[in-house]
Amino acid sequence: MHTDDCMIEERLRRHFAEPVEIGDLVDVVVGRYRRRRARRVVALVAPVIVGAAGIVALASSTSPSQIPRRPSVLELAGYQFDLPAGYRVAAPSSSSCGAITLGVPRAARTSPGAVPTVSPYATATVSAAVDANGGCVTMVVTPPATPTASTPTPYVRNGRATSATRVQVDTYTGWLTTQGALTRWLAAQGLVAPAPSPALQLSVAVPVGGGAYRLLVVGSRGIAQATLLRLVARGLSA
C-alpha cells in the first residue's frame, strides 16, 4: 500500500476522531475555577475590610483632641442645646456657675399675712455646663403654667426691668439682662474684686397653648451675647 501524505493525514484524522472518555474532567475544572475565583475575591476584599477595620480602630484609639467630635448637648425638658466648643455638662452648683442667679420666682407674691404659695416655676430643675476657662451656661425650663397676677412670669418682670434689652430668639421674644450691676459698681469703687466677666441672663417665655407658658431662663458667663442667643435659638427651634 502506498502511504502518501493524504493517506497518512486521513489516517491521523480518523485516529484522532475516535471518542475519548474524559469523565467529569470538565466539571472538576469548573469546580476548581469557581473555588479559585471565590478565593481571589476573598483575597481582594479581605484587605479592604481589614484596612477599613484598621482605620476605624486607629480612629477610635486617636486622642479626642484629634477627632472632630459632636458638640456636647445640654438636654432640658425635651429641648437640646448644642453647647459651645469646650463646654461639658456639669452640676449647677459647680464653682463656675455659683455666682449666676437665675431669675425664677420661687414664691408667688401674696398679700400681706397670707400663706405664700409656691410658684409653679420653682419646680423646674436646673441644668448647667461649664468649660475649663470658668465659663458657665446654666438654664431652666419651667413646666407649663398660666401666668396670673400673683405669679407673673419673669418675662413680664424682665420686661419691666429697666436694664432689660428686648431680643429676638428664634420666633420668640426674649429679655436680656446683665447681672451684677451692684458688683460692678462696688468693683469700680475698689471695694470688691471685679468679676471675671459679667453674667448674662436671658428669659424667654415659650407659649404652649391655652395661655400657658414654659419659661426658659438662661444664665451665662464667659460666652458672647451673640453666641448665647444663637445657642438658645437653635435649641428652641429644633
Next chain:
Amino acid sequence: MRRTPHDACSEFARDAAPGLVRAALLLLGDRAASEDATQVALLRVFGRWEHITSSSSSYAASVLVNVCRDVVRRRARRPETLTDPASFVPDPVAVVPDPSDRVALDAALAALPLLQREVVAMRYLLDLSVAETTAALRVPEGTVKSATSRAFDRLRVLLDPEEGEVHHAH
C-alpha cells in the same frame, strides 16, 4: 436567558476538553498527566476568557502546548519512576475498528520528536490552520511546515517500513 461568560467557558470546555486531552496524551504519552495538563490549561483559559482576542480554540491549544512543554521539561530534569504496573495498561478508551492499526499509529506517533508531535496535534487533532499552529507553538510558519513534512516522512517509515525504505531510496 442571557448567557454569562461563565456559561460560555463551561460550554467551550465541554466541546474542547476531549480534543485537548487527546492532544496532551499525544504530547505526554500518559493519560493521567494529559488530564492534569488539560485541567491546568482550561483553568488558565477560564482565567483569561474575557481577554482572549484570538479564537478560543487556538488560545487553548497554545496554553496546552505550554503546559505540556513544562511537564516535559520537568520530566527531563527529574525522570519519573513508574512503580505502578497499572500505569502501563493501555487506556480503555473506545471501541476501535482495528485495534492493531490504532496501536501501530500510537506507537508511531510516540516515536516522533516533541515538535513534530505538537505540529501533528495542532494541525490534525485540533484542526488548527498553519497560521494558528504557528501562533500556538510560537514558531515560524516554515518550521511548522517542515515539522509537518518530517513528521509525515517519519510516520510513513514507521507505519510501512518497506514503503519508507523505497521512498527514501528514491
